[in-house]
Amino acid sequence: MSSQIINVLKKKVAKKTWDNWFSTFELKSVEDDRVVFSVANLFIKDWLQTKYGGVINRSIHEATGKELPFEIVFKDGELSKEETAVHQQAGSLLKRKPLMISNLNPEYTFENFVVGEENRALYEVARDVARNPGKYNPFFVYGGVGLGKTHLLQAIAQETMTNFPDKKVLYITSEQFMNDMIQSIKENNIQKFRDHYRKRSDVLLIDDIQFLIGKKGVQTEFFHSFNELHDAGKQLIICSDRNPEELDNFHSRLISRFQMGMLMTIQQPEAETRFHIAKKLAQRESVSLPDDVAMILASNIDGNLRRLRGAIIKLIVHSSVYNARIDISLASRILQSFASSPGIPSSQKPIDQIYDAIERIMKISREDIKGNSRNKEIVLARQLVMYILKQHFGKQVVEIARETGKQHPTVIHSIKKIDKSVMMGKGSTKILYDDLIGLLSSRSAAV
Ligand SMILES: Nc1ncnc2c1ncn2[C@@H]1O[C@H](COP(=O)(O)OP(=O)(O)OP(=O)(O)O)[C@@H](O)[C@H]1O
Structure with missing residues (x-):
């Protein structure tokens, strides 16, 4: 039965697709309640689940006569050093994706940050912060969505770690700060949480502080952490999608703390x-x-x-799958697909905007998302809906639970799961998320 599943699957996908994506895909076991496959790379695992989940499910059904869910795991836990080296030297684009080891994206370095005249001053100060922690304190960076904050x-975090191997550098989103705080309260261990942030970090970087808008309790906790670290001469680096003054519903004392160091905008x-960023982004994919x-x-x-x-x-994916040259004609086609995908009307409710965006990009209907299917692609779509409602539209967990008709723990689990992939810049989930946010951000009011 084992080889049958692979045979059926092989017949269902084009040879090129098989060679490109399934070359390391193997059947590990067929159990009573699931089928387990293995692959040799994190990115491929994510990609296969998202893009080929449907065909894998159908093949299992056809070969076994049962609706067994499947799971994809890493081959032997993880890649061996030799395999990693081989994959880094040659092979398809996907095999060369690095595995992440910390919550910092290894590609987010100063070397990979392209500096134009508009952001030269910001870049210089950022490098200075990494060379002289405490000099500009706090360092607050704000600017629009997707501009590189x-x-x-993360480049400051990585360079500080290189310059000062003994310093404890902590990078988190303000949402993680909040989640850690809530968890510590649940576990009746707020002191441990406070010590973690106040005593065990020499450099604290907080991303997306605007997430704390309206969350007064967390702001108060953050205010005390800020003060203790600042008084001890520890470096604080904060970023936000808006100027501190525009952080509505924020404690005014916290806003004035944000303004007392170096405040810079990203243009x-x-x-x-x-043009240079485009070249660099491609170079990052080799x-x-x-x-x-x-x-x-x-x-x-x-x-x-x-x-x-x-x-x-x-x-890149198109040229790899269809063996096509990356040239103007292919680029024009890709651009057309961007242009021909009209904006999402911003007059719609956020959840409807997200359903529309998912339908266009993932080809999954809102009925499927609202239903109870455990199909991996549909589950991923559902989790993305919850995450985007929270991150992009600032909805609370209670509201998300109400709007999606799911239980609180499911909402919290889904948000955490996607947050992890997005934070790590991980594979296809991150790409999908970026595409969805891109489409949602370009919504047209005219439609
Ligand atoms: N100057 C730059 N040089 C090279 N790559 C860049 C530059 N600015 C942004 N990028 C790339 O653009 C993508 C989006 O950047 P990033 O996630 O840092 O934006 P952001 O401002 O934090 O977005 P958000 O407001 O949603 O939090 C990333 O892949 C990042 O590496």
Whole structure:
């Protein structure tokens, strides 16, 4: 029966697809309640689950006559050093994706951050912060969605760790701070939480502070952590999608703390900078983007750089799957698919906007998402709905539970799960999320 599943699956996908994506895919076991496959890479695992979950399910059904769910695990737990080296040297694009070891994305470095005139001053100060912790305290960076704030924060974190191996550098989102706080209260151990943030970090970086809008209790806790660290000369680095003054419903004393150090904004990159960013984004995927292709992408996609990245990833995946050259004609087709996907009307309720975006990008209907199917793609879509409601539209867990008709623990679990993938910049879930946010951010009020 084991080989039958693979045989059926092999017949259902094109040879090229099989060679590109299933070369390390093997059947590990068929159990009473599930089928387990293994692959040799984190990114492929994620990609197969998302893109080929449906066909894998159908193949299992056809071969076994049962509706068994499946799971994909790493082969032998993880890649051996030799395998990693081989995969880094050669093979398909996907095999070369690095495995993440910390909550910092190894690609978010200063070397990978392209500096145009518009952000030169910001870049210089950021490097200075990593060389001289405590000099500009706090360092507060704000600016629009997808302009590189997280990248810059993580670059400061990584460079500080290199410059000062003895310093304890802690990077978190303000949502994680809140979750840790709630967890510690549940476990009746708030002191441990306080010690963790106040005593065990020399450099604390907090991403997306705007998430704490309206959460007065967490703000108070953060205020005390801020003061204790600041008084002890520890470096604080904070970023937000808006100026501190625009943090509505924030304690005024916290806002004035944010304003007392170095406050800088991250600017939209000009077309020339976008050209260099496009080249760099491709280089991060070990692909060299021809100048004319980088040019056409940079001049057609502005604003949120995740859209630019999304287009480049699509280009690379397309060229890998269809064995096509990355040239102007392919880039134009990709751009057309971006342009022909009209915006989502912003007059709709957030949840309807998200359903629409998912239907367009993942081809999964709202009925499926609202239902109870455990199909992996549908489960992922459901989790993305909850995560986007929270992150992008600032909804509370109670509201999300009400709007999606799911229980609180399911909502919390889903948000955590997607947050982890997004934070780690992990594979296809992150790409999907970026695509969805790109589409939602470009919504047209006209429709
Ligand atoms: N100057 C740059 N050079 C190279 N890559 C960049 C630059 N700015 C942004 N990027 C890339 O663009 C993508 C989006 O950046 P990032 O996630 O840091 O944006 P953000 O401002 O934190 O977004 P959000 O407001 O949603 O939190 C990332 O892949 C990042 O590496």
